[in-house]
Amino acid sequence: MRISELSTRSEAAATAIKYYVREGLLPDGTRTGRTTTVYDEDHLARIRLIRALTHVGGLPVSRVREVLAAVDDPATPIQHVLGVTQQATAGDLEEPSPEAAERVDALLAARGWQVHPGNPGRRMVAAALDAADGTGHIFTDETLRGYAAASEQVATADLDAVARTGTRAAAAESVVLGTALGDRVLAGLRRIAQEAETQRRLPGPGCGAGSDGPSADPVDPAVGPRDR
Amino acid sequence: MRISELSTRSEAAATAIKYYVREGLLPDGTRTGRTTTVYDEDHLARIRLIRALTHVGGLPVSRVREVLAAVDDPATPIQHVLGVTQQATAGDLEEPSPEAAERVDALLAARGWQVHPGNPGRRMVAAALDAADGTGHIFTDETLRGYAAASEQVATADLDAVARTGTRAAAAESVVLGTALGDRVLAGLRRIAQEAETQRRLPGPGCGAGSDGPSADPVDPAVGPRDR
Numbered sequence: 001m002r003i004s005e006l007s008t009r010s011e012a013a014a015t016a017i018k019y020y021v022r023e024g025l026l027p028d029g030t031r032t033g034r035t036t037t038v039y040d041e042d043h044l045a046r047i048r049l050i051r052a053l054t055h056v057g058g059l060p061v062s063r064v065r066e067v068l069a070a071v072d073d074p075a076t077p078i079q080h081v082l083g084v085t086q087q088a089t090a091g092d093l094e095e096p097s098p099e100a101a102e103r104v105d106a107l108l109a110a111r112g113w114q115v116h117p118g119n120p121g122r123r124m125v126a127a128a129l130d131a132a133d134g135t136g137h138i139f140t141d142e143t144l145r146g147y148a149a150a151s152e153q154v155a156t157a158d159l160d161a162v163a164r165t166g167t168r169a170a171a172a173e174s175v176v177l178g179t180a181l182g183d184r185v186l187a188g189l190r191r192i193a194q195e196a197e198t199q200r201r202l203p204g205p206g207c208g209a210g211s212d213g214p215s216a217d218p219v220d221p222a223v224g225p226r227d228r
Numbered sequence: 229m230r231i232s233e234l235s236t237r238s239e240a241a242a243t244a245i246k247y248y249v250r251e252g253l254l255p256d257g258t259r260t261g262r263t264t265t266v267y268d269e270d271h272l273a274r275i276r277l278i279r280a281l282t283h284v285g286g287l288p289v290s291r292v293r294e295v296l297a298a299v300d301d302p303a304t305p306i307q308h309v310l311g312v313t314q315q316a317t318a319g320d321l322e323e324p325s326p327e328a329a330e331r332v333d334a335l336l337a338a339r340g341w342q343v344h345p346g347n348p349g350r351r352m353v354a355a356a357l358d359a360a361d362g363t364g365h366i367f368t369d370e371t372l373r374g375y376a377a378a379s380e381q382v383a384t385a386d387l388d389a390v391a392r393t394g395t396r397a398a399a400a401e402s403v404v405l406g407t408a409l410g411d412r413v414l415a416g417l418r419r420i421a422q423e424a425e426t427q428r429r430l431p432g433p434g435c436g437a438g439s440d441g442p443s444a445d446p447v448d449p450a451v452g453p454r455d456r
Contacts, residue, residue, distance in 0.1 A: 095441030146385030157374030
């Protein structure tokens with residue numbers, strides 16, 4: 001296909017596509033004439049991968065290049081692709097307090113989770129605990145245990161998805177997209193489940209989840225679009 | 229306490245604290261002299277709330293103001309505080325394709341989840357499905373069902389945490405911080421669980437999760453800090 005069709009199908013501007021080629025993220029197309037270059041389905045798939053990382057994952061081009069290098073090297077094991085992707089999509093990580101780091105370690109030990117000290121998740125969790133500290137321990141041990149059990153279910157679904165892929169290339173793509181886009185899918189499903197669970201609890205007796213009164217209408221106007 | 233102590237304890241610069249007061253996010257301190265203003269623990273808690281929303285949640289000041297207005301109004305039910313917080317922390321939401329929106333609706337129906345059409349989670353999930361589209365259906369129905377079950381566990385933990393709070397003010401704070409910081413906690417725990425689950429599967433027979441070879445070392449160097 002020509003660049004115009006590639007642009008339409010990928011929803012990336014032709015200038016963006018040329019930029020990806022210049023930056024070495026996307027292989028160049030095949031020249032079929034003095035002014036014509038054609039692209040194939042692999043180019044399309046690669047652009048979606050790039051945009052999932054940049055537009056949804058918020059990664060800078062340098063990080064995308066690292067991830068793609070791991071994806072494209074057939075000698076790189078899938079668990080290494082996962083490690084590179086986890087690091088790249090973890091965002092800026094501040095140094096957590098020793099107290100928060102200890103709470104995370106205790107949670108991991110209780111769950112029997114064996115991970116490398118450099119797993120970015122440890123710092124992500126500890127930094128969030130620090131940010132909540134001093135505001136009345138929002139994340140109690142009980143809440144963290146509930147989150148950990150749910151996260152194990154998520155990781156199982158993630159690895160099952162990778163295992164269902166047929167080739168190393170498909171597995172690598174699944175790891176990268178699943179990690180970068182999956183956080184967003186899960187944040188969305190959490191919001192849906194929170195509302196569904198609130199509505200399930202509120203009409204019943206003795207619930208209220210901290211609400212200061214009965215709700216006349218189970219659908220709260222705050223979560224709907226405003227009237228125009 | 230003086231502003232210098234408030235600054236040290238909150239880790240917010242004095243100029244940032246004055247900015248929050250000017251923007252109406254933080255009540256002014258009490259003047260005790262011609263040049264002295266004192267602040268209390270409520271100021272400290274409020275600064276942590278503001279910074280959790282701005283620094284971790286990435287919210288602009290206008291959105292923080294909306295959330296705090298809902299938190300501070302005793303007549304606003306907790307489920308409304310949740311709705312406002314969900315909207316504010318959902319990020320930019322593009323219009324999803326009808327196909328992706330339909331897949332999300334089918335998932336909700338299968339789960340028996342009743343939510344308002346305006347719940348931002350619907351668009352978050354659908355937009356992520358669109359971003360993955362054309363790259364070989366990473367998020368299969370099976371994966372989405374696993375994610376949905378896990379999200380229900382998360383929402384249960386969230387609402388249990390809110391229910392354990394004693395006052396409406398504490399419940400509102402729990403809703404806001406739990407939503408804004410909880411996404412980050414969960415993204416971190418997911419990365420930890422992914423590595424733990426990978427290591428659990430890899431040494432066993434017949435596993436590999438798409439890996440192209442046996443792993444000699446269960447700890448992958450990619451997830452550790454680089455040697456210097």
